[in-house]
Amino acid sequence: xxxxTGLIMVVVAGALWACFGPVASAAAYPPDPDNAxxxxxxxxxxxxxxxxxxxxxxxKGKTGPSEEIxxxxxxxxxxxxxxxxxxxxxxCDWGLVYSKGFSLVLPHxxxxxxxxxxxxxxxxxLASEGNYRKALERCLSTKKLARHVGDEVVISLxxxxxxxxxxxxxxxxxxxxTPPDPQTLEWLKGQLAAVSAPQASFxxxxxxxxxxxxxxxxxxxxxxxxxxxxxxxSQPTAPRLPAKIDEEFLAxxxxxxxxxxxxxxxxxxxxxxxxxxxxALRTMQTQxxxxxxxxxxxxATAVLVPALGRVYGIEVKAQAxxxxxxxxxxLLTAKGQTGKLPERLPVNMLKDPFSGQDYLYQKxxxxxxxxxxxxxxxxxxxxxxxxxxx
Amino acid sequence: MSERKDEKWLDxxxxxxxxxxxxxxxxxxxxxxxxxxxEALRSRGRGVGWGLPHHNRREDxxxxxxxxxxxxxxxxxxxxxxxxxxxVTAGILLIGHLWPxxxxxxxxxxxxxxxxxxxxxxMISLSTAFRSGGMEGLDRQCExxxxxxxxxxxxxxxxxxxKDISGKGQERTSI
Numbered sequence: 290x291x292x293x294t295g296l297i298m299v300v301v302a303g304a305l306w307a308c309f310g311p312v313a314s315a316a317a318y319p320p321d322p323d324n325a326x327x328x329x330x331x332x333x334x335x336x337x338x339x340x341x342x343x344x345x346x347x348x349k350g351k352t353g354p355s356e357e358i359x360x361x362x363x364x365x366x367x368x369x370x371x372x373x374x375x376x377x378x379x380x381c382d383w384g385l386v387y388s389k390g391f392s393l394v395l396p397h398x399x400x401x402x403x404x405x406x407x408x409x410x411x412x413x414x415l416a417s418e419g420n421y422r423k424a425l426e427r428c429l430s431t432k433k434l435a436r437h438v439g440d441e442v443v444i445s446l447x448x449x450x451x452x453x454x455x456x457x458x459x460x461x462x463x464x465x466x467t468p469p470d471p472q473t474l475e476w477l478k479g480q481l482a483a484v485s486a487p488q489a490s491f492x493x494x495x496x497x498x499x500x501x502x503x504x505x506x507x508x509x510x511x512x513x514x515x516x517x518x519x520x521x522x523s524q525p526t527a528p529r530l531p532a533k534i535d536e537e538f539l540a541x542x543x544x545x546x547x548x549x550x551x552x553x554x555x556x557x558x559x560x561x562x563x564x565x566x567x568x569a570l571r572t573m574q575t576q577x578x579x580x581x582x583x584x585x586x587x588x589a590t591a592v593l594v595p596a597l598g599r600v601y602g603i604e605v606k607a608q609a610x611x612x613x614x615x616x617x618x619x620l621l622t623a624k625g626q627t628g629k630l631p632e633r634l635p636v637n638m639l640k641d642p643f644s645g646q647d648y649l650y651q652k653x654x655x656x657x658x659x660x661x662x663x664x665x666x667x668x669x670x671x672x673x674x675x676x677x678x679x
Numbered sequence: 680m681s682e683r684k685d686e687k688w689l690d691x692x693x694x695x696x697x698x699x700x701x702x703x704x705x706x707x708x709x710x711x712x713x714x715x716x717x718e719a720l721r722s723r724g725r726g727v728g729w730g731l732p733h734h735n736r737r738e739d740x741x742x743x744x745x746x747x748x749x750x751x752x753x754x755x756x757x758x759x760x761x762x763x764x765x766x767v768t769a770g771i772l773l774i775g776h777l778w779p780x781x782x783x784x785x786x787x788x789x790x791x792x793x794x795x796x797x798x799x800x801x802m803i804s805l806s807t808a809f810r811s812g813g814m815e816g817l818d819r820q821c822e823x824x825x826x827x828x829x830x831x832x833x834x835x836x837x838x839x840x841x842k843d844i845s846g847k848g849q850e851r852t853s854i
Contacts, residue, residue: 338825391803396828399800399821444805444817451814518803592803596810603814 321374325437326383326397328375333400336368336407347413348406348455350462354414362414365407372404376430381437387497390505391593392516398448401438405431405452409459416463424463425477431456432484443494443595450489450607457614464617465656465677469625478618485611491600492554499550502593506543508536518592528581528588542589549577549590553597563605563643567666570598602667605642612639613659613674616648620657624678630657643672796827 322328339361346352362369375381383397412427435452439445460477505514511534518530531538556569574597581591616638624630634650641648643663651658656678664671798804799820808820 340826391801391806393802394797394800395802395805396796396800396824398805399825399828402818402821403825442802444802444809447809447814447817448821451818595806599809599813 323378323380325375325378325381328371328378329381329397329401329404329434329437332368332371332375332404333397335371336365336400336404338403338407344410345406348410348459350413350458354417358410359414362407362411365411368404369407369411372408372434373430376433376437378437381439383439385441387441387501390501390510390513392513393442393501395442395444398438398445401434402448402452405434405455408434409455412459412463416466421463421467422473425460425473428456428460428463429480429484431459432481436484436489440489440491440494441497443491443498443600446489446491446494447600447603450603453607454610457610461614461617461674461676464621465679468679469621471622471625474618474622474625478615478622481611481615481618489604489607491604492557495550495554495595495597498593498595499547502546502589503543505593506539506546506589508534508539514589528591530588531585538585541586545586546590546593549573549587549594553594557597557601562645563663564666567598567601570601571666574598599667602665606665606672608642609661609672610674612642613648613661615639616659617657617674617676620650621676621678630678796824799824799827 341357343352343355344358344361347354347358385395386393408427408431412424412431415421415427416424432453435449435456438449438452440449504510515530552573553570556566556573559566561569577587577590577594581587616634619635619638620630623635630652632652634647638647640646641661641663643661643665646662649658649660649662651660653675656676658673658675660673661671794804805817805820809817812819
């Protein structure tokens with residue numbers, strides 16, 4: 290009898306749950322957005338970027354935190370919380386209208402750059418207060434924001450690299466403020482590997498841009514093409530579209546553009562060294578610019594193709610910086626484990642992509658330096674990164 | 680009716696109104712009557728050249744020791760030279776204004792300041808900024824765009840929004 294009563298109660302409870310359980314969950318508020326961009330846009334709306342130079346100096350680690358900066362960060366708390374929430378999302382769709390072609394607006398790029406500075410200022414403030422782990426977490430969130438900026442168009446990729454560079458500098462500075470802790474360093478290495486994947490590449494951006502450019506070089510898209518050229522008006526020496534444009538003009542320009550981009554992409558994807566690729570890109574670009582001055586076939590290419598030689602240099606520099614940070618973490622881990630820095634660079638370390646060789650490792654009074662063996666041929670500069678060690 | 684006739688008519692009227700005789704200036708009598716003042720004026724005239732015209736070798740020089748402009752104007756050669764200079768200057772100005780030279784300023788490209796915020800953040804504008812100034816150029820363009828797009832309110836309270844919707848600051852609103 291008791292067993293029957295118990296069974297009836299279970300059945301009734303089950304029936305009640307079946308009836309009212311789903312109703313209760315349907316009445317609950319919707320889940321938070323899983324598109325990071327929606328959260329970023331909200332943080333942009335809430336954020337008043339500080340215009341003072343002292344804020345930028347603080348973000349770059351040139352100065353300490355002032356009362357003004359602390360106040361600024363206090364005001365930006367809600368913005369920061371939304372940005373952190375967004376950074377944890379896997380998916381990010383900015384809702385860009387690619388069909389607009391080169392008139393496509395990218396207002397989020399400037400805002401992302403500004404937001405990244407706020408996050409890094411917070412990281413530096415946390416570090417100055419001794420919250421190193423939390424400060425590093427802010428830097429990682431900034432790198433996630435950089436990844437969310439995307440690489441669908443070349444300009445986005447450039448902004449991504451710029452944000453990444455600021456975050457890496459901040460990480461390096463924070464690591465120099467505290468004795469190396471192997472456990473924290475291991476955690477950081479894992480986080481960096483996760484944040485950096487998938488590797489950004491401008492091959493994808495070029496593919497999208499090529500598609501957009503060729504669509505725009507059609508008679509029915511002429512107003513948009515002209516509009517795109519108007520964006521170039523601030524450059525007095527930039528090529529201009531002729532007043533009269535016909536299908537023949539566009540066809541020749543499409544053919545030239547396709548030929549040029551195909552050659553460029555083949556060069557970039559090829560097995561050549563950085564120096565060889567750089568030289569090849571530069572030669573092709575010079576030739577194209579000269580041709581654009583002489584004949585109209587290359588006019589659209591001259592305006593619509595990004596400065597690929599320069600973009601390539603920035604991408605290689607970003608790779609060099611990321612590799613240097615990873616190598617630096619290995620050296621710091623060794624210091625944390627043995628109490629002293631290695632005399633020589635351990636084997637099988639990541640290489641300097643400018644030369645394909647190991648970084649030059651040099652111990653200094655404050656820590657150590659990692660220097661590229663190859664030169665950035667676009668900027669005529671050899672890069673080095675300093676790691677301070679406590 | 681000419682101006683001369685008018686003057687004649689006026690002179691006749693004046694003559695009748697005074698005493699009917701033509702007034703004559705007697706310089707000698709005036710000098711004798713105002714001897715002191717006349718001598719004072721003469722002595723100022725002999726000084727450094729300020730005041731009354733003076734008659735010495737410096738009369739044709741200005742205060743900087745260069746030929747006085749009036750002296751140049753008085754000579755026929757000076758007149759011709761000045762006329763020629765004026766004509767040449769006018770000619771140069773006229774040619775410069777009318778001649779279609781490549782240096783002549785033409786309506787230039789739209790300055791950055793005139794770009795709308797939307798234009799500033801278009802893909803082509805950002806690409807151009809990068810092409811001309813590298814990452815620094817791109818960064819500057821982003822900063823400028825941000826200045827034009829912002830600033831934004833740091834917080835918008837529900838109450839403020841309701842006030843805006845109702846259009847009445849103090850009135851209580853319910854939705």
